[in-house]
Amino acid sequence: MERVYNFSAGPSMLPEQVLRTAAAEMLCYRDSGMSVMEMSHRSPVYEEIIGDAERLLREVMNIPDNYKVLFLQGGASTQFAAVPLNLLSEGGKADYILSGQFSTKAYQEALKYGDVAVAASSKESTFSYVPQTNRSSFRADADYVHICFNNTIYGTKFPYIPDTGEIPLVADMSSCILSESVDVSKFGVIYAGAQKNMSAAGLTVVIVREDLLGKARKSTPTMLDWKVMADNGSMYNTPPCYAIYIAKLVYEWILELGGLSEMKKRNEEKAKLLYDYLDGQEYYSAPVEKASRSMMNVTFVTGDAELDKKFASEASAQGLKNLKGHRSVGGMRASIYNAMPCEGVEKLVSFMRAFAARNPKKQ
Ligand SMILES: *Cc1c(COP(=O)(O)O)cnc(C)c1O
DSSP: OOOOOOOOOOSSOOOOHHHHHHHHHHSTTTTTHHHHGSOOOHHOOOOOHHHHHHHHHHHHOOOTTTTTEEEEESSHHHHHOOOOHHOOOTEEEHHHHHHHHHHHHHHHGGGGGGGEEEEOOGGGTTTTTTTOGGGGGSSEOOOOOESSSSSSSEEEOSSSSOOOSSSEEEETTTTEEEEEEEOOOOOEEEETTTTTTTTSTTTTEEEEGGGGTTTOOTTGGGGGGGHHHHHTTOSSSOOOOHHHHHHHHHHHHHHHHHHHHHHHHHHHHHHHHHHHHHHOOSBBBBHHHHHHHSSEEEEBBEEEHHHHHHHHHHHTTTTTOOOOOOOOOOOOEEEOTTTTTTHHHHHHHHHHHHHHHHHOOOO
16 A cells, blocks of 8 residues: 555654665664664663764754753653643742643643643633733743643644743643754753654653753652653663654754754745635635644634535545544644655645535535
């Protein structure tokens, strides 16, 4: 069977070049005589892989030297707890911006640990936009402010980086990391599950400013303590070895293409194709405010649940897979991460045109 265009929100497409390299090295990685999956994480050959992964990620994202890069397990959802456990002092405060389901989950998890407040929310409009904030939105004595930079389910992205003054800004970037460059120095912590835009499931990357380490409360499980992980080079225990290796191949692929500026250019082109089409017709509507549109996850609806269902199943039959929206919002969602080729988006737009022509709506 041919490879399809997979619009899944995650796990999602990986670059073909990465999969081919992984396939070629599957049985025997270089002169090790074994698969990366079979090696000791403490062997020199694996030390080189994880070392290269960190070095390349630093290069791709231009991560300043006063930040640690951690390769962890447990997904972004585990970080929902790790963030307060590492940053929220006993009796301390944290402020959350609610811009979708994942930021709400992060907030609910943090509520278990202290005085956690909602600084701004777009829940009243089903998260169709990213709320505006300014310094006065946040409590001056908060230990941190948490945001979800790209809202995977609703298809919105922060069009700005909140100004939190001296308060560390913590961002869940699971679904937009590596899609364009970000100024890492504006954030105290960036974390991301790798299965959207970086690697296979199983790896979670945390980028944390050094001065924020060592503040974990006593009861923090060792495995969630960023300082322990940093002091042990992400090898307190067995790291997600294979997913780190795949991430390394993805970083190499991005650098070969020309880095994040080229990646952004390609992502903008793809997103523009889809949004320009959506804006120029009336059959489908895009529920999200223009200023908050995501470049990675594009949501749209026909306005008729039956037609939405038919759309996803007919698209699937044509090799355009996983276009059904998240179970909590319905409609359609096209996740067009880094590895989605432009032709995939062109095919999707042609399909949308043809589908609209074939399925006139009942008046
Ligand atoms: C997918 C996703 C999550 C959940 O990630 P897991 O790795 O499955 O825990 C959290 N936040 C965002 C923004 C996501 O897209």
